[in-house]
Amino acid sequence: MELYTPEALISEEEIALRIAALGAAITKDFEDEEIVVICVLKGAFMFCSDLIKKINRPLSLDFISLSSYGDSTHSSGNVKLDMDITANIEGKNVVIVEDIVDSGLTIKTLMEILSVRKPKTIKLASLLFKPTKLQHKVTIDYLGFEIEDKFVIGYGLDYAGRYRELPYIGILNAGN
Ligand code: 5GP
Numbered sequence: 001m002e003l004y005t006p007e008a009l010i011s012e013e014e015i016a017l018r019i020a021a022l023g024a025a026i027t028k029d030f031e032d033e034e035i036v037v038i039c040v041l042k043g044a045f046m047f048c049s050d051l052i053k054k055i056n057r058p059l060s061l062d063f064i065s066l067s068s069y070g071d072s073t074h075s076s077g078n079v080k081l082d083m084d085i086t087a088n089i090e091g092k093n094v095v096i097v098e099d100i101v102d103s104g105l106t107i108k109t110l111m112e113i114l115s116v117r118k119p120k121t122i123k124l125a126s127l128l129f130k131p132t133k134l135q136h137k138v139t140i141d142y143l144g145f146e147i148e149d150k151f152v153i154g155y156g157l158d159y160a161g162r163y164r165e166l167p168y169i170g171i172l173n174a175g176n
Contacts, residue, residue: 023054
């Protein structure tokens with residue numbers, strides 16, 4: 001079987017450096033406070049796993065799963081809650097860890113779902129942000145990289161379930 005190596009947009013080294021800075025910022029912002037980290041599956045699993053290693057604060061980890069894209073590279077405009085967290089977040093400091101903010105619909109929906117549960121604070125860490133596609137008001141408190149409007153894969157992000165294992169962020173080429 002022929003191996004396919006997508007063109008790199010952000011290298012492993014660049015990702016590691018940026019995540020160290022984000023972890024340091026979160027550590028500073030939550031001095032003496034506990035954090036509930038909510039990893040948005042599946043795309044953020046790799047980012048979240050590397051990020052929490054750089055947060056030097058007591059934290060607990062939970063997972064949530066939402067879907068909007070299906071197997072296409074265009075948003076369906078619908079967000080479905082596939083799997084909920086198990087933690088009670090009332091009165092807690094929540095940090096959502098997301099892979100990418102595109103139109104902002106997924107995060108807007110997630111913020112609505114979580115804020116009615118009365119957390120003390122909700123912050124958002126997103127590895128990537130495509131500003132050209134934004135349609136909803138979203139504040140990213142801890143941003144990895146702003147990128148242009150290309151469909152990216154790797155480092156947890158997929159196309160039709162593939163490429164999540166790539167250690168870097170690549171651009172999906174037409175025809176691959
Ligand atoms: P939004 O709701 O902000 O439009 O889209 C967010 C979700 O769409 C992300 O969590 C991710 O699953 C998917 N998405 C948006 N852009 C890309 C992209 O360039 N590559 C991949 N793999 N997923 C994307």
